[in-house]
Structure formats: C-alpha cells, structure tokens
Amino acid sequence: MTQSGPDLPEAAERRLESGSFSSGLTVPDFAACLSMGLRPVGLVQGFCAMQWAWYGSGSPYMRGLNPYAPGASNRGSYVENYNCPHGFVSAEHRMWGQNYEQPWIEAAWAQGYETAYRRMVEEAQDAGAHGIVGVTNQVHQLTDAAVTEFHLLGTAVVVEDGPAPAEGPWTTYLAGQRLAKLFEAGFVPISVVAVLTSVRIWAYCITAYLMEGGMYSWGGYGPHDIDQVASAHMAARGLARERVRSQLGGDVLHGAHMEMARREIGEGDEVVECTLLGTRVRRFKDFDPLAKAMPTVRLT
Amino acid sequence: MTHPAPAPKRPDVRQEVRKAAELLSRPHNPGGRGVTSDLSVDEVLLLHSVEWEPVDLVFGSGLASVPAGVWTWGQGEIGPASESHAMAFRAAANRLASECTRVGGHGVVGVHVEAEVHRLHIDVELVGTAVRPVRAGNAPQVFSSDLSARDFVLLVQAGWMPLGLAFGASFTYVPRRGVGTTIRQKAQNVELTNFTEAMYSAREAAMARLQDFGLSLGAHGLVDATVSEGPMAFARHAIGFTAWATAVKMVADEHRRLAPQVVLPLDDAVVQFEATSLRD
Numbered sequence: 168m169t170q171s172g173p174d175l176p177e178a179a180e181r182r183l184e185s186g187s188f189s190s191g192l193t194v195p196d197f198a199a200c201l202s203m204g205l206r207p208v209g210l211v212q213g214f215c216a217m218q219w220a221w222y223g224s225g226s227p228y229m230r231g232l233n234p235y236a237p238g239a240s241n242r243g244s245y246v247e248n249y250n251c252p253h254g255f256v257s258a259e260h261r262m263w264g265q266n267y268e269q270p271w272i273e274a275a276w277a278q279g280y281e282t283a284y285r286r287m288v289e290e291a292q293d294a295g296a297h298g299i300v301g302v303t304n305q306v307h308q309l310t311d312a313a314v315t316e317f318h319l320l321g322t323a324v325v326v327e328d329g330p331a332p333a334e335g336p337w338t339t340y341l342a343g344q345r346l347a348k349l350f351e352a353g354f355v356p357i358s359v360v361a362v363l364t365s366v367r368i369w370a371y372c373i374t375a376y377l378m379e380g381g382m383y384s385w386g387g388y389g390p391h392d393i394d395q396v397a398s399a400h401m402a403a404r405g406l407a408r409e410r411v412r413s414q415l416g417g418d419v420l421h422g423a424h425m426e427m428a429r430r431e432i433g434e435g436d437e438v439v440e441c442t443l444l445g446t447r448v449r450r451f452k453d454f455d456p457l458a459k460a461m462p463t464v465r466l467t
Numbered sequence: 468m469t470h471p472a473p474a475p476k477r478p479d480v481r482q483e484v485r486k487a488a489e490l491l492s493r494p495h496n497p498g499g500r501g502v503t504s505d506l507s508v509d510e511v512l513l514l515h516s517v518e519w520e521p522v523d524l525v526f527g528s529g530l531a532s533v534p535a536g537v538w539t540w541g542q543g544e545i546g547p548a549s550e551s552h553a554m555a556f557r558a559a560a561n562r563l564a565s566e567c568t569r570v571g572g573h574g575v576v577g578v579h580v581e582a583e584v585h586r587l588h589i590d591v592e593l594v595g596t597a598v599r600p601v602r603a604g605n606a607p608q609v610f611s612s613d614l615s616a617r618d619f620v621l622l623v624q625a626g627w628m629p630l631g632l633a634f635g636a637s638f639t640y641v642p643r644r645g646v647g648t649t650i651r652q653k654a655q656n657v658e659l660t661n662f663t664e665a666m667y668s669a670r671e672a673a674m675a676r677l678q679d680f681g682l683s684l685g686a687h688g689l690v691d692a693t694v695s696e697g698p699m700a701f702a703r704h705a706i707g708f709t710a711w712a713t714a715v716k717m718v719a720d721e722h723r724r725l726a727p728q729v730v731l732p733l734d735d736a737v738v739q740f741e742a743t744s745l746r747d
Contacts, residue, residue: 204481329488355487380535380587390551400528415501
C-alpha cells in the first residue's frame with residue numbers, strides 16, 4: 168500500500184482499511200468494471216472550500232486594474248487595448264477600454280480544484296488503488312458568503328493482476344461501458360483535466376454605447392458588431408483550450424465540455440469565465456481500424 | 468441461401484486493460500501537440516471508419532447590438548433586430564471557420580449553437596470539433612455543421628457532404644387589436660389572429676432567409692433544422708422566429724442507399740451487465 172498523503176484524515180485511513188468496499192457506481196457500471204478486471208476498492212472524495220471575498224463585489228480586483236495605474240499589470244497574460252476614436256476628453260466618456268485576463272482568479276480556482284483533486288487521489292492511493300473511475304466534480308457556492316466549494320468524487324479501482332501506475336492513480340470521468348469502449352479503442356485514461364479562465368471586459372466608449380443600445384457614431388443608426396465583447400469571449404475560450412493543451416503532454420483530451428459564464432457589471436463591463444474539462448487519454452496500442460458501421464433499425 | 472459473414476473476434480477487454488496498465492507502469496516521455504475534442508469515443512471511432520479524425524475543439528463568438536427603442540410597439544417586421552441576429556450569427560460562423568482553418572481542419576462537426584436574444588444585443592456562440600480526413604493537407608474551404616459525428620458519417624456514407632450552417636431569423640410586431648375587438652373578445656374563447664398572423668409572418672421571413680442562405684452556399688437541401696419561436700421575454704408584443712440547419716450537397720453521382728438492417732433486440736434495454744463490445 169502506498170503511503171497516505173498529509174491531508175488524509177486519520178478516520179478516512181481507518182475506513183479505507185476496513186476490508187469492505189464502497190462505490191458510487193451504478194449496478195451496470197459496477198458489473199462493467201468487474202468484466203474489465205477493475206475491482207472497486209472505495210468511494211473516494213476530495214473537498215476544498217475557497218474564500219473568494221477578494222474577488223467579490225466591491226473588491227478593487229473585481230473592478231479590474233486600470234492599465235494606466237502604476238504597478239498595474241498582469242504580465243504574460245492576455246491583454247487587448249481599445250482606444251476611443253472620438254477624441255473627446257470628458258469624465259463621462261470612456262477614452263480607453265481593455266480586455267484582460269485575471270490570473271489571480273484563475274489561480275484561486277485552480278488551487279481549489281487541484282487541492283480537492285489531490286485529496287481525492289490521496290484517498291485512492293491510501294486504499295492501494297490504481298485508478299479512479301466515474302469522477303464527478305461540483306463547484307458551487309457553499310453558503311451565501313463568497314465561499315466556493317470544490318468537491319470531487321469517484322470510485323477507486325484496482326486493475327486485477329495489473330502493475331501499479333508509475334505516476335500515481337489515473338482518473339477519468341468515464342465509467343462502465345464508455346470506459347470499456349475507451350480501452351477497446353486503444354486509449355487509457357490518464358487524468359481528469361479542468362481549467363477556468365477569466366477575462367475582464369473594461370468597455371471603451373463604443374462598446375459601452377452598443378451594449379446599451381446606442382449608436383456606433385454620428386448618424387450610424389442600426390445594429391453593429393460588438394467586437395470587444397466577442398474578442399473577450401474568444402480569448403476566454405482560447406485560453407482555456409491552450410491551458411488544457413499545456414497539461415496534455417501530447418495526449419488527447421477526450422469528451423471535452425466547455426461552458427461559459429458571463430457576469431455583467433454594467434455599461435458593457437463584464438467578467439467572462441470559461442470552464443473546460445475532460446479526460447486526458449493516451450494511446451496504448453496501434454490504431455485498429457474498424458469496419459464501416461452497419462446501420463440498423465431497431466424494432467423496439 | 469446466403470449466410471451472414473462471421474462476426475470479427477471480440478477483443479478480451481480484461482487483456483486490453485492489463486496492457487494499458489503496463490503502459491502506465493512505465494515513465495512517459497511527453498511530446499507532440501495534444502488534441503482536444505468534445506466527441507465521444509463512439510464518434511471518434513465512427514469518424515475513423517470513414518477515414519476522418521478530430522483535430523481540435525474550435526469556437527466562434529458573435530455579438531451585435533440592437534438599437535434602443537426598436538422593441539416599442541410598431542408594425543411589421545422589426546428589421547434592426549432581424550439584421551442584428553444575422554450579423555451576430557455571421558460573425559460567429561466566420562470566427563468558427565477561421566479557427567477551423569487555423570488548426571488545419573476541413574470542417575467542424577457537432578456544432579453547439581447558443582443564440583441569446585437580449586433587449587439591446589444578440590449573442591451567438593458556436594462550439595464544435597474541427598475534423599479532417601486522415602493525413603489530409605489544408606482544405607481550400609471549410610464547412611461547419613451542427614450534425615453529430617454519427618450523423619456526419621451517415622451523410623458521407625450516403626454520398627452527401629455538409630457545406631455550412633445556414634440560419635434565418637425574423638422578429639415581428641404583433642399588431643394591436645382594436646378597442647372594440649379587445650372588448651368583444653374579452654370573455655370569449657377565441658383565436659387571437661393577430662398573434663397567429665405575426666407568427667406566420669415571422670416564420671415565413673425566417674424560413675425564406677434560411678433557404679436563401681442554403682442556396683447561397685450551393686446546397687441541395689437543409690437537414691436537421693432547429694427552430695424556436697415565441698414572444699420575447701422583455702417585449703411580449705414581439706414575436707421572434709429563429710432557425711438554423713446544416714446545408715448539404717450530394718457529392719456522389721447519386722444517393723447511396725444505406726439499406727439498414729432491421730434488428731429485433733432481445734436484451735433488456737436498460738440493464739446491461741456486460742461491457743458492450745465495439746465490434747458487436
């Protein structure tokens with residue numbers, strides 16, 4: 168048995184060593200696991216509650232950084248500037264605008280997710296598991312305060328008569344038949360992968376006008392593309408994809424799920440957050456081409 | 468009497484899992500460019516069966532403004548709103564196509580379409596997986612399609628190819644009823660023809676735009692159309708009708724009949740106690 172991690176409660180160690188197993192698998196998934204030679208050893212979980220007060224409403228960071236303020240920079244991150252074409256100088260006129268990545272929010276999210284993930288894997292290691300199947304992850308507000316809870320859950324399994332993985336237990340969102348198909352197709356799961364990217368839109372005059380139903384310029388009545396916001400959306404998605412790719416090491420992200428959340432702050436200002444998750448898989452045998460699929464019609 | 472060909476030998480899943488575990492027991496040397504895809508394993512394998520492969524997850528966003536005041540009660544079509552929808556959709560589709568070209572894809576399958584109509588702007592988001600024929604070079608022109616990879620494979624096998632996502636939308640004012648009509652109808656179970664007519668008007672305009680878009684792509688037809696209609700949440704006197712579909716063209720000499728085999732499953736549709744083989 169591998170040594171338990173520093174975060175694992177002593178009670179959890181005792182429970183995992185009790186001899187019987189617990190699992191989050193459905194009966195068909197449980198049976199499929201057994202038929203694949205995967206023996207469940209325990210339901211493993213990881214939690215992490217992160218305080219987000221610094222990034223909540225009223226926070227100076229939430230409002231964003233003025234790119235002209237001394238010391239304000241997020242070096243190495245995505246930044247795109249927009250300048251007013253009108254030439255006005257007025258306290259009410261937004262002469263500049265900026266889309267910029269918020270690495271401190273991404274780092275806080277990653278810290279929460281990775282801590283919960285690590286704790287789940289530690290439980291599996293303590294139970295002597297080779298992998299964790301059927302992982303589910305939930306990220307939600309724990310209370311009405313700005314506290315976010317990360318909760319990962321899965322079933323730790325042992326590959327019967329198989330060697331232990333060199334780099335710790337593998338993890339996957341898949342279980343049951345879908346996992347069986349993955350193995351049959353020649354792929355082995357490596358780990359679940361999840362990232363969040365956050366882009367703040369600090370609207371310049373034209374974006375602010377257009378998002379409020381205003382006109383682009385003098386006499387230009389009619390709809391217009393809102394490029395600054397669309398660019399921010401593209402950037403949030405693109406950054407998420409590249410962050411995940413940087414974790415792949417040449418492997419494949421399978422079954423990716425991309426979700427966007429927008430939070431309007433006012434007059435074109437908003438925060439765009441993109442979550443991308445999936446299972447990193449690696450090919451373990453040469454591609455075995457299939458015959459063309461035969462179309463069928465079921466009579467039931 | 469002809470006998471069906473013998474089924475290919477079913478792989479031993481336990482053996483495959485053990486083989487995979489042996490790979491993981493050795494150190495890994497990372498290298499190469501990772502591939503991202505939102506396709507299922509089934510879809511990846513189906514694509515391989517027609518010699519296509521996923522390349523990358525791609526996306527396109529488009530936002531267009533809706534001028535203030537257009538939702539106040541008027542007559543006929545709300546032109547700026549319809550135009551705004553077309554603008555947002557076109558921008559998103561162009562960005563999706565650029566992304567696909569950049570990653571070396573020949574087209575995008577399984578595009579998820581999210582179109583949100585707000586009072587002052589319309590937001591269209593498209594996400595899908597770029598695909599290409601195995602070992603193919605760059606394509607002169609890329610397609611996008613909201614068909615799943617499974618449907619794409621069926622389409623290709625039947626001798627058709629998707630050309631692009633076509634769309635059409637129309638927003639129309641519901642005409643006011645006269646005071647007399649309103650009072651007369653107040654206590655009646657009666658069709659509100661002003662709503663019905665507005666719905667038909669929006670439907671006709673949107674479907675005509677959808678069809679024109681398909682024709683502009685050189686399509687022979689549109690498949691898998693998705694339509695949504697109803698009053699706007701922020702302006703109940705305005706009806707919106709939006710539609711999108713995949714424009715397709717026959718590339719074979721003639722349509723190839725797939726001749727599906729009729730099967731009568733004898734198993735329980737819900738409880739499956741065995742990992743289903745891909746080759747069954």
